[in-house]
Amino acid sequence: MEQLERERFVAEVAVHLRDGVVPMAPFTMENPVAAYTDPAHTRRERTLVFDTQPMVIAVSAQLPNAGDFVTDELTGEPLLVTRGEDLVVRAFFNVCRHRGTKVVCEASGSQRRFACPFHGWTYDTRGTLRSIPESYAFPELDQARRHLSEVPVVERHGLVWRLPSGWDEADLIESLGQLDAELASYRAETYVLERSEQIEQPFNWKFAIDGFLETYHFRFLHSKTIAPFIRGNYGPTTTYGHNIRMMALRSSYLPEVAEASDVVDPMPHVAGVYILFPNTVFVWQGDHLEVWRMYPHGDDPGRSIMTASLLAPKATETAEEQQHWDRNWAVLMGTVLDEDFAVSRAAQAGFGSRAQTHVVYGRNEPALQAFHRSLAALCGSEVR
Numbered sequence: 001m002e003q004l005e006r007e008r009f010v011a012e013v014a015v016h017l018r019d020g021v022v023p024m025a026p027f028t029m030e031n032p033v034a035a036y037t038d039p040a041h042t043r044r045e046r047t048l049v050f051d052t053q054p055m056v057i058a059v060s061a062q063l064p065n066a067g068d069f070v071t072d073e074l075t076g077e078p079l080l081v082t083r084g085e086d087l088v089v090r091a092f093f094n095v096c097r098h099r100g101t102k103v104v105c106e107a108s109g110s111q112r113r114f115a116c117p118f119h120g121w122t123y124d125t126r127g128t129l130r131s132i133p134e135s136y137a138f139p140e141l142d143q144a145r146r147h148l149s150e151v152p153v154v155e156r157h158g159l160v161w162r163l164p165s166g167w168d169e170a171d172l173i174e175s176l177g178q179l180d181a182e183l184a185s186y187r188a189e190t191y192v193l194e195r196s197e198q199i200e201q202p203f204n205w206k207f208a209i210d211g212f213l214e215t216y217h218f219r220f221l222h223s224k225t226i227a228p229f230i231r232g233n234y235g236p237t238t239t240y241g242h243n244i245r246m247m248a249l250r251s252s253y254l255p256e257v258a259e260a261s262d263v264v265d266p267m268p269h270v271a272g273v274y275i276l277f278p279n280t281v282f283v284w285q286g287d288h289l290e291v292w293r294m295y296p297h298g299d300d301p302g303r304s305i306m307t308a309s310l311l312a313p314k315a316t317e318t319a320e321e322q323q324h325w326d327r328n329w330a331v332l333m334g335t336v337l338d339e340d341f342a343v344s345r346a347a348q349a350g351f352g353s354r355a356q357t358h359v360v361y362g363r364n365e366p367a368l369q370a371f372h373r374s375l376a377a378l379c380g381s382e383v384r
């Protein structure tokens with residue numbers, strides 16, 4: 001967060017806490033259950049949301065050096081993301097231009113050439129087709145036109161963003177608005193990947209995000225884990241176009257920050273939750289960052305696939321540092337998988353009962369409302 005915004009934020013929170021105010025939306029909101037259960041709705045989300053919005057497909061820390069690469073299929077399309085010898089990140093469909101099989105089967109690695117396992121056609125980090133075994137058999141083929149199909153990406157703020165068709169970096173910056181400078185302030189491009197895990201769950205992809213967007217549930221669901229450390233039912237929310245920031249206050253926020261007459265730095269006392277719309281959750285955790293990417297599993301509204309990554313400010317060197325991250329990871333997974341995702345699994349199952357036609361987002365859940373309002377606007381569905 002930049003200095004001016006820190007001052008504004010601290011002043012706003014001080015008033016809230018002094019007056020006992022909970023930041024609220026003007027109305028409660030109802031969203032059709034079909035948004036979580038209807039396969040046609042999931043298909044609309046793919047074409048009307050995922051294909052039209054910039055989307056984080058990797059974090060820079062996954063491929064810090066020239067020749068590093070990652071593959072990814074969470075978007076539903078096989079992607080290969082490389083860092084070239086010029087240090088530029090590029091992305092391609094991981095689809096061989098001979099007969100279409102997957103060129104790179106490893107999840108990640110470092111190499112300058114990618115040889116297709118089927119017949120050995122070989123590409124470089126720029127996607128250029130460099131060699132064809134028995135090339136005399138393809139005399140009519142224009143080798144220069146058989147490079148891997150490129151997917152437009154830009155690397156910005158330590159994240160690799162897939163751009164919608166026709167967009168360039170200036171469009172991304174414009175869509176982020178003031179959030180661009182705020183993301184820059186976290187310097188995620190200087191972080192290293194401590195660990196990452198792929199997770200599949202039997203619930204709609206939006207449930208994985210919903211849990212990050214309100215603290216109303218903390219006192220109940222997280223009473224034995226993180227509730228003592230985070231202020232419940234309080235989430236001052238700011239929107240930047242479709243992107244959202246919800247700040248959660250750590251228990252250390254009082255009285256040190258709120259009662260100070262001078263502005264002090266709020267950052268050690270908050271957890272900053274950002275929805276990089278539509279499906280990335282970027283979390284400032286004080287001594288580290290988290291990046292979550294959530295996707296529908298195919299067109300199945302009742303299944304999701306996601307990755308969680310923990311980014312550390314520097315490479316782990318000592319056993320104590322390793323224990324610190326191990327503990328952090330255990331708390332994160334214990335809270336999210338065993339608590340948040342447990343109620344989401346139960347909710348998805350409950351939707352099958354036809355008990356109700358709509359779910360409700362309270363006035364005290366403004367970030368959650370903003371997320372679903374944006375989705376509904378793009379999908380042409382009705383929230384009320």
Ligand code: FES
Nearest residue numbers: 096098099116119
């Ligand atoms: S399919 Fe890749 S070389 Fe044949």
Ligand SMILES: [Fe+2]
Nearest residue numbers: 211217222340
């Ligand atoms: Fe939660």
